[in-house]
Amino acid sequence: MPSIIYEIEDSCLELIKGDITTQKTDAIVNAANKALSPGGGVSGAIHRAAGPNLREECRTLGGCKTGEAKISKGYHLPAKYVIHTVGPVYGESPDDELCLSNSYKNSLYKASKNNIKSISFPSISTGIFGYPVKEASEVALNTIIDYLRKHPGIKLVRMVLHSDEDLQTYKSTLEKILNSPGQQ
Ligand code: AR6
Numbered sequence: 001m002p003s004i005i006y007e008i009e010d011s012c013l014e015l016i017k018g019d020i021t022t023q024k025t026d027a028i029v030n031a032a033n034k035a036l037s038p039g040g041g042v043s044g045a046i047h048r049a050a051g052p053n054l055r056e057e058c059r060t061l062g063g064c065k066t067g068e069a070k071i072s073k074g075y076h077l078p079a080k081y082v083i084h085t086v087g088p089v090y091g092e093s094p095d096d097e098l099c100l101s102n103s104y105k106n107s108l109y110k111a112s113k114n115n116i117k118s119i120s121f122p123s124i125s126t127g128i129f130g131y132p133v134k135e136a137s138e139v140a141l142n143t144i145i146d147y148l149r150k151h152p153g154i155k156l157v158r159m160v161l162h163s164d165e166d167l168q169t170y171k172s173t174l175e176k177i178l179n180s181p182g183q184q
Contacts (some may be wrong), residue, residue: 004171006178008148012156013141015174017167020160021049025118027075027081028126029107031125034086036070042122042162046082050075054082067102069110081116083107087125090132097139100125104143111154118156123166133166137173145177 003016014169020028030046033039036058038047047054057072061084064070069085085107088099103124111119116149123140144157161167 004174008175010152011148011154012050012160013144013148013174014156015167015170016158016160017162017164018160019045019091019162020120020122021045021077022161023077023158024122024126025120025156026079026116026157027071027083027111027114027118028079028120029069029122030078030082030084031062031122031129032086033051034065036061036064036084039128041127042159046077050077050082058084059075062131067099067106069103069106071110071114075130077121081114082108084112087129087131090125096131097135099135100139101143103176104140105147108144108147108151108154108157112151115153117154118158119154120160121126123170124164126166133169137170138177139175141170141177 003014006144031042038044053075061070064087066088069083072082074080074082085103087103088096094113102114126133126136
């Protein structure tokens, strides 16, 4: 499936299937753990591709609470920065939706603060943390669209999905959001 690009005000929201570690955006987002240690999933892949200096810098960042975001350099990655955020473990608290939304919002806020113009996200919490992809896609895309409408500085947000199925789910959700009353 080719990449899908939607215009939101003066910014682009792109959905692709791919590997986040190869993205040439200014920043990529890591679905991290609270200790900011490499772990598995997308986080393990990002740490392997960035090299050991990323782990060293992460040790100095003081961990990360659920919904917060921290920033580091990208080292051997094509991206200059990695923004680390910890999504919710699905079902652990009644605030899952708010926590997941905060992960996206605080990552974007960190990007704005650092003059980052393009950023790639993985589907936070939908792997090891067990958040159902459809529900997560609604939170992710609504939060990103809302942010782009209020903050014109970020020109490209790319959602990098790891499977055709996840890409299709995000695409369906995005079309539903953009076609819903009040969105035109
Ligand atoms: N590029 C893009 N997406 C990927 C990649 C990749 N290279 N690899 C996996 N995904 P997960 P979580 C997708 O489990 O649920 C770690 O151990 C994957 O298919 O990485 O937030 C951390 O240390 C899924 O759709 O993150 C934490 O302990 C999505 O990325 C915990 O896992 C997120 O899956 C975080 O769990």
